[in-house]
Amino acid sequence: AQSVTQLGSHVSVSEGALVLLRCNYSSSVPPYLFWYVQYPNQGLQLLLKYTTGATLVKGINGFEAEFKKSETSFHLTKPSAHMSDAAEYFCAVRGAPSGGYNKLIFGAGTRLAVHP
Amino acid sequence: DGGITQSPKYLFRKEGQNVTLSCEQNLNHDAMYWYRQDPGQGLRLIYYSQIVNDFQKGDIAEGYSVSREKKESFPLTVTSAQKNPTAFYLCASSPGPKTQYFGPGTRLLVL
Numbered sequence: 001a002q003s004v005t006q007l008g009s010h011v012s013v014s015e016g017a018l019v020l021l022r023c024n025y026s027s028s029v030p031p032y033l034f035w036y037v038q039y040p041n042q043g044l045q046l047l048l049k050y051t052t053g054a055t056l057v058k059g060i061n062g063f064e065a066e067f068k069k070s071e072t073s074f075h076l077t078k079p080s081a082h083m084s085d086a087a088e089y090f091c092a093v094r095g096a097p098s099g100g101y102n103k104l105i106f107g108a109g110t111r112l113a114v115h116p
Numbered sequence: 117d118g119g120i121t122q123s124p125k126y127l128f129r130k131e132g133q134n135v136t137l138s139c140e141q142n143l144n145h146d147a148m149y150w151y152r153q154d155p156g157q158g159l160r161l162i163y164y165s166q167i168v169n170d171f172q173k174g175d176i177a178e179g180y181s182v183s184r185e186k187k188e189s190f191p192l193t194v195t196s197a198q199k200n201p202t203a204f205y206l207c208a209s210s211p212g213p214k215t216q217y218f219g220p221g222t223r224l225l226v227l
Binding site: 009032034036041042043044045046049051090094097102103104106107108109 | 157174215
């Protein structure tokens with residue numbers, strides 16, 4: 001079965017500090033992995049995704065993530081936090097196909113706070 | 117502009133009332149989805165549809181119904197059988213299995 005664990009429901013960093021949001025997954029099929037960001041009362045916006053190929057994936061707004069198969073991890077990083085990065089972040093993994101359909105399985109989310 | 121629209125932004129439901137949430141996309145995507153979001157629980161799949169006139173139950177379909185009469189539209193009805201409907205509802209669409217794109221959401225509140 002597929003599952004996603006996001007370590008830390010709340011993360012707080014100073015402006016300019018490194019952002020590290022952790023995501024571990026389990027998957028019975030080759031994983032497709034995703035990070036989405038959600039601002040208050042808005043939908044989810046895709047930050048980046050890993051499907052195949054290069055394991056270091058770059059996304060929007062200066063974020064990147066590295067797929068590590070041996071650690072079953074897909075942690076999200078940004079070298080220098082900005083106040084506008086304050087939001088909730090969701091990691092997701094593709095589920096096993098069923099009837100030709102691949103569902104997305106989401107983690108519980110990590111709320112990132114950025115303080116001056 | 118291409119995208120996914122959801123309406124209304126806020127919806128109030130009275131006891132015993134059915135309400136319908138709208139989701140429209142002009143991305144020409146075949147697949148559409150409805151998710152429910154509760155604080156601290158991530159997103160849970162309610163229903164999905166891969167093609168017109170076909171849809172499947174997700175993980176929490178009880179108390180909900182959908183239709184898919186047009187490729188662009190996938191409305192969700194929250195029926196009176198859903199005893200705890202207060203949540204943020206998100207619609208998504210995808211061209212294939214790799215990426216889902218989300219609408220802005222509808223917040224449903226019970227009066």
